[in-house]
Amino acid sequence: MYFSARGHEVTVLDNFAKRGLELQHGITPMEEIAPLHKRVERWEAETGHKIAFEASDLLEHRALYRLLERSQPEAIIHYAEQPSAPYSMLGLNSAVYTQHNNVVGNLNLLFAMKAHCPDAHLIKLGTMGEYGTPNIDIEEGYITIEHNGRTDTLPFPKQPGSFYHLSKVHDSHNIMFACRIWGLRATDLNQGVVYGVQTDETKIHPELCTSFHYDDLFGTVLNRFCVQAVTNYPLTVYGKGGQTRGFLNILDTLRCVELSLQNPADSGEFRVFNQFTEQFSVLELAELVRDAAADHGIKAEIDFLANPRIELEEHYYNAKHTKLLELGLEPHLLSKVLVEQLISHIQRFSDSIDPKVMIPRARWRQD
C-alpha cells in the first residue's frame, strides 16, 4: 500500500503461511485481517490504485521464475519468511520448517533473479538479531579487522540467538555470495524490533489494517506491554530486563525500504543497513509503558518472568545505524505520548484480546 500510494506498480506474492501458523497455534491478530482479495479490492476502491497479487510460494520455483519473467520487477522487497524466533524454537519441526522455508525460498529467489531480472534490486528483510550481543560496537554488515599486522574488511561476525535468527544469517551469506558471483545487487535491512500499529495507508479503512500481534509467537515486546497495560495484566519482563535491542516505529519501516529503493545497491554489491532508530532495554520499555499508562489512568505493574530464552540479561550493546539516516531517514522517536496513542488504539479492541496467548510457550532450553 505504501508503494502503491506513491505510484509504484506493485505485485504481491503471498503463500498465507503466517495465517496458517496462526490457526495452528490459536493466535489471532488484534484487529481482524481481511482476506488479501478483499484488501486489494478495498485498496482500489479507496485509492484508485491497483495492486496485483499472486497466491504462490517462494518454494514453488517454477511459478516464481514465471512471475519474475512476466513482471520484470525493478526491485523485489523480500518479506516472505517465517518471522518468529519463538516459533522456530518450539521444536524440531518448527526449526526445520523455518530454516527450510526461509533459506530455500531465498535461494529460489536468487536463482530466479539471476535468470530473469539480474539487474533488479533485492531489498531483503534481515534482522538486528543476526549480530547477537557482542562485546564490541556492532557495525553495519562489515567490520575492518586489523590482525597480526594485516587488515581486511570482512562480514561482521554473527551470533544469532534462535533457529529463526540463524536462518537470516544463512540467507545473508547466500545473498552475499550471489552478489559476488552473479553481480546481483542487494540491500539487507537488519531491522530492529518494530512497534506501533497504524500507518497512513492502514488508516484509510479498517479492512486495510495491519496485523498487530501481542502473542508469544508473533508479538513484539512494546506492543505486548501496551496490550498488557490495557487488559490489566502485569507487564511481563523476561529475566532481569537488561536485554538491550534496537527499535523502530512502524512508520519508519517502509520509509527505510523506500530509501533503499531510491538509492539502489550497485551491481555486485551486498549492502547492509541496520534499520532501527533507538536502543532500549526491555526494562526501560516496561517502565515507559507503565508511566504512559499511568498518565492514561491505568495502573500497570511490572512482573519479572523466568526468561524462556537463553540470552545475556546484562551486556554491552552499541549498534551503528547511520546509513539510513545519511540517506534521509527522519526517525519517529518513541515517547510517552506515542505510547499513550498506542494504548488508546488498543483500548478500542480490548474485548477481543486473549490474554492466554501472551504466556511464552517456546523455551530455548526445552528441558
Place this chain on the structure above:
Amino acid sequence: MYFSARGHEVTVLDNFAKRGLELQHGITPMEEIAPLHKRVERWEAETGHKIAFEASDLLEHRALYRLLERSQPEAIIHYAEQPSAPYSMLGLNSAVYTQHNNVVGNLNLLFAMKAHCPDAHLIKLGTMGEYGTPNIDIEEGYITIEHNGRTDTLPFPKQPGSFYHLSKVHDSHNIMFACRIWGLRATDLNQGVVYGVQTDETKIHPELCTSFHYDDLFGTVLNRFCVQAVTNYPLTVYGKGGQTRGFLNILDTLRCVELSLQNPADSGEFRVFNQFTEQFSVLELAELVRDAAADHGIKAEIDFLANPRIELEEHYYNAKHTKLLELGLEPHLLSKVLVEQLISHIQRFSDSIDPKVMIPRARWRQD
C-alpha cells in the same frame, strides 16, 4: 574401518546419496566400490571386527532418533553431507539439494542428540573453504577483535565460495548455537583438500578400497593431476594457479578425527580445528606432479584453463593449524616420492579411467 580396527564399536548410517549422484552424472570412482553389505562382510572376514550399519538418512528424523536412542553413541562422526562444491554450482536444483540435505540433516542430528545422547561428542566435517581467502591470517574458528577500544572473541568471519561451502557455514552456525543453548559438545573439523588413496585398512583387501575420484565433481586437485599425468593428459590448472589452500594426506584425516575423539570438547563447547598440514598453490602442486612424473618416466605438461570458478587467483593465505598438532598429530607431508607412489598406484587402474569426466561442467558464473 579405522575405528573398528582400534576396538571401537562402530555403526554406519548411509543413504548412498553419493552413489546416486555418481550414476546421475556418469562418474565412477577409479576403483570399483563394493556395496556396503559386501564391504562389511569382507571387513569382518579379514579382521574379525563387526561393523553395524543402517541404510537410512539424516533427513529421516524418526529413524535417526531411534538409532541414537538404541545405540547411545559416545561420539558421532558426521560425514553425511553432499561434499562437492562444483556439484552445488550446477544450478538451482543442485544448490537447493545441497543446502537442504546438509543443513536439515545436520539440524535433525542436533535435535536427535539433544533428545537421546546430549553428552555424545559430535565430530563434524567442516571445510577450510568456509573461510574463503581473507587478507588476514585465518584463525581456528574464532578471532579476538579489538574495535573502538573494546575487545571480544567472535566467530571468524566466513566468505565461502560455493553453495556447498555456504551449507557448511550454515551448519557451523547451527551447531555453535546448539552447543550454547543445549550444552551439546562439538568439534568442527575444517578440513583442507585431501590427497592420497590408500590407508592401512583399505590395503587389507581390494573390496575395502576407498572411493578415489578424479572427476570434475568429486575429484580433488592433486589426485586429478596424478590421473592426468598417468593418462597423458595435460595437468589442468584453473586460471593462474595462484589459488593457495590447505592440504592433507588421507592418512592424516582419520588420525585427526581420532585425536578429536580422544580429547573431546567440553559440554557446551563448539570447538574448531583447522585440519590440514601444509599450504600449496595449485600451480605448485602441478609442478610437483610434473616433476614426480618425470622421475617416473612420464612427461606431463601443464595447461592453464579458463577458471570455471569465481575465486582470487593471487591472494594472501596464511591459515593457522596448530590445535591438532598440539594434540599429537604427526603429519604425513607431501613429497615427490609420495606423488610417485600415488602415480604408481593409479597406473594399475589406467585402463578404467575416463578422461571425459575431468572437464569442468559447473561454471560459477553460468552465463
